[in-house]
Amino acid sequence: MEKLLQVKDLKVSFHSYAGEVQSVRGVSFDVGVGEAVAIVGESGCGKSVTAKTIMGLIQTPPGEIKAGSEILFEGTNILAMTEKEWAQYRGASCSIVFQDALAALNPTLTVGRQIAEKVMLHTKVSKADAYKEAERLLTLVGIPNPAKRVKQYPHEFSGGMRQRVMIAIALACQPKLLIADEPTTALDVTIQADIIDLLKDLQQQLNMAVILITHDLGIVADVAKKIVVMYSGKVVEKGSNTDIFYRSKHPYTQALLRAVPRLDADENQELESIEGTPPNLIAPPVGCPFSTRCKECMNICQTQEPPEYEFEDGHICRCWLYHEFAQGNKEA
Amino acid sequence: MKKFITKRFLQMMLVWVLVSIISFSVIFFAPGDPLYMYMTPEATGRKLTEEELQAMRESLGLDGTAVEQYTSWATKMVQGNWGISLTTKEPVLNEILKKLPATIGLMGASLILSLIVAIPLGLIAGTHKNSWIDNIISAITYVGVSMPAFWLGIMLIIVFSMQLGWLPSSGMRTIGVVSNWDVIKHGILPAIVLSLNNMAVFVRYIRSNTITQMEEEYVQTALSKGIGKRGIMYGHVLKNCMLPVITTVGSRFGTLVTGSFIVESVFAWPGLGTLGMSSINNRDYPMVMGITMFSCTILLLGNFLADLLYGIADPRIKIGKE
Numbered sequence: 287m288e289k290l291l292q293v294k295d296l297k298v299s300f301h302s303y304a305g306e307v308q309s310v311r312g313v314s315f316d317v318g319v320g321e322a323v324a325i326v327g328e329s330g331c332g333k334s335v336t337a338k339t340i341m342g343l344i345q346t347p348p349g350e351i352k353a354g355s356e357i358l359f360e361g362t363n364i365l366a367m368t369e370k371e372w373a374q375y376r377g378a379s380c381s382i383v384f385q386d387a388l389a390a391l392n393p394t395l396t397v398g399r400q401i402a403e404k405v406m407l408h409t410k411v412s413k414a415d416a417y418k419e420a421e422r423l424l425t426l427v428g429i430p431n432p433a434k435r436v437k438q439y440p441h442e443f444s445g446g447m448r449q450r451v452m453i454a455i456a457l458a459c460q461p462k463l464l465i466a467d468e469p470t471t472a473l474d475v476t477i478q479a480d481i482i483d484l485l486k487d488l489q490q491q492l493n494m495a496v497i498l499i500t501h502d503l504g505i506v507a508d509v510a511k512k513i514v515v516m517y518s519g520k521v522v523e524k525g526s527n528t529d530i531f532y533r534s535k536h537p538y539t540q541a542l543l544r545a546v547p548r549l550d551a552d553e554n555q556e557l558e559s560i561e562g563t564p565p566n567l568i569a570p571p572v573g574c575p576f577s578t579r580c581k582e583c584m585n586i587c588q589t590q591e592p593p594e595y596e597f598e599d600g601h602i603c604r605c606w607l608y609h610e611f612a613q614g615n616k617e618a
Numbered sequence: 619m620k621k622f623i624t625k626r627f628l629q630m631m632l633v634w635v636l637v638s639i640i641s642f643s644v645i646f647f648a649p650g651d652p653l654y655m656y657m658t659p660e661a662t663g664r665k666l667t668e669e670e671l672q673a674m675r676e677s678l679g680l681d682g683t684a685v686e687q688y689t690s691w692a693t694k695m696v697q698g699n700w701g702i703s704l705t706t707k708e709p710v711l712n713e714i715l716k717k718l719p720a721t722i723g724l725m726g727a728s729l730i731l732s733l734i735v736a737i738p739l740g741l742i743a744g745t746h747k748n749s750w751i752d753n754i755i756s757a758i759t760y761v762g763v764s765m766p767a768f769w770l771g772i773m774l775i776i777v778f779s780m781q782l783g784w785l786p787s788s789g790m791r792t793i794g795v796v797s798n799w800d801v802i803k804h805g806i807l808p809a810i811v812l813s814l815n816n817m818a819v820f821v822r823y824i825r826s827n828t829i830t831q832m833e834e835e836y837v838q839t840a841l842s843k844g845i846g847k848r849g850i851m852y853g854h855v856l857k858n859c860m861l862p863v864i865t866t867v868g869s870r871f872g873t874l875v876t877g878s879f880i881v882e883s884v885f886a887w888p889g890l891g892t893l894g895m896s897s898i899n900n901r902d903y904p905m906v907m908g909i910t911m912f913s914c915t916i917l918l919l920g921n922f923l924a925d926l927l928y929g930i931a932d933p934r935i936k937i938g939k940e
Contacts, residue, residue, distance in 0.1 A: 341842055343838055343841060343842060373844045373845075373846055374844065375844070376841065376842055376843065376844040377842060377843040377844035378844060381842065381843075382839075382842045384835060384838070384839065386835065389834065389835040389836065390835045390836055390838070390839045391836055391839065392836040392839075392840070392854050392858070393836070393858070393933075393934055394857045394858055394861065394932065394933060394934075395854070395857075396933075403843065403845070403853070404843040404844070404845075407843065407844055407845060408844060439933040439934065441933075441934050452839075455839070455843065
């Protein structure tokens with residue numbers, strides 16, 4: 287598959303009074319043209335920071351994108367772009383949908399204006415045509431009566447409809463990559479499925495690459511062909527969705543999967559959780575960041591960082607358990 | 619909408635009645651006697667007898683208890699009779715209306731001036747948070763908030779009227795000159811002094827609004843659309859910053875009214891403030907009451923208009939709908 291986006295050894299830190307918070311510590315993954323990729327991990331693992339870096343939304347300072355990091359979009363390193371090139375890239379090549387659509391939409395501008403303004407910015411069209419395009423996009427994301435809706439304000443929409451508006455804004459100008467940063471976290475469970483279905487339909491219909499960022503493994507299975515699992519600023523495991531769901535290698539991924547509630551589970555079975563909290567990223571641990579919470583932790587895990595182990599086609603896991611000396615510890 | 623307006627008007631009536639009772643009592647119980655104005659100094663003239671004083675009191679409507687005096691004043695007031703000034707013997711309302719244009723002009727000019735200066739300064743300070751330019755603007759606003767208006771007025775008179783001789787120091791017109799430019803020249807210093815305090819408050823308010831709005835997530839969305847810094851500032855942030863300012867402007871009407879009393883006295887501006895100060899000094903009760911009630915009305919109407927405007931400007935607020 288042709289590669290659209292390549293993230294190579296991305297390191298992002300934030301400078302605060304308490305010290306340097308190393309949010310993203312060497313993340314690498316690829317996204318193919320028209321491919322759907324999910325980044326999964328718990329709060330503070332650096333997944334949103336990664337997304338915002340791809341979008342160029344990290345404020346520097348306090349943020350700092352470390353030297354050596356590379357993000358190639360169609361072969362161009364976007365981290366080296368000028369402000370003018372960024373403005374052309376944002377929105378036209380790559381769009382983002384945020385978690386809380388109510389906060390992410392401007393409360394004092396009509397929905398139509400918020401879509402049309404983006405259309406007018408990147409394409410030479412008249413105002414009337416831009417509003418026509420806004421209506422078309424609202425229809426595309428499944429909002430009925432678009433001619434009336436374009437004149438309304440965000441507070442006149444329901445939560446799910448607002449998230450559809452956000453998606454409509456993101457779709458304007460046909461970007462090749464859509465980043466959805468926890469698009470369903472702020473929504474009712476019943477609406478979540480609708481939005482995920484919509485994203486999946488659009489991805490296939492428009493052959494658009496999607497990066498779905500979430501902490502909910504349950505929603506990615508359906509959409510993403512490739513899954514990247516992040517923990518404390520690092521990629522601990524990545525692979526196809528079958529690799530992750532049926533052949534997961536990393537103890538963290540396995541624990542995450544056990545923590546997903548199952549409909550077919552026994553009535554009295556307790557829901558599993560992962561004990562402990564993620565490490566402090568101001569002073570990240572020396573060894574494997576998951577070692578403090580890992581049930582299969584070995585001595586080496588606390589002192590040395592595990593290397594990447596590759597299994598069949600692109601299934602990668604960072605864990606000492608797959609070192610040849612550790613074979614006895616793991617029933618593979 | 620209709621319901622909202624009626625409700626607000628009833629509330630305003632209540633405030634109005636309370637203000638009238640409180641200010642009437644303050645005047646009534648304050649020391650001093652309007653009859654003092656009619657007496658010749660004791661050392662040189664004949665002392666008035668008690669009967670003569672009583673007759674005068676009756677003729678001026680100053681006999682009777684506080685309650686009697688208040689009800690008689692209030693009944694006439696409601697009928698549109700604001701009483702007769704004790705010093706000029708003219709109807710109070712006529713006097714007020716005569717002085718009104720000068721005061722409204724001064725207040726309007728200073729309000730516009732303070733907004734024209736405050737909006738850009740506030741936006742610049744907010745977008746350049748903690749930079750040297752923000753620090754300079756903040757320093758100016760601290761001075762503006764804490765400097766007494768009368769002192770600033772006197773300093774400006776010393777510098778611009780007496781030392782440099784650029785602007786006149788008092789009054790509204792030069793005798794014998796009839797031109798608008800002459801009035802404007804007289805108005806520059808009073809308008810600056812009157813606007814300074816409000817200006818400082820507006821700058822601080824707009825600055826903090828800008829800072830909060832810049833951190834809102836919709837700014838990130840706008841950025842992700844590819845909009846430049848300037849476009850975000852004027853297309854997205856400005857409107858959200860300015861909406862709450864409308865309410866602040868309404869609430870600053872009070873400072874504008876009290877400020878105009880001081881500023882008009884310093885610059886001998888022939889408006890309501892000067893009239894008010896002299897009637898207080900002369901214990902001209904009907905006039906003091908008239909001006910108090912008039913200022914109170916301006917204040918209430920100002921707040922009311924600000925609320926109406928806010929409802930029109932902000933799509934999230936629909937007045938009269940619960």
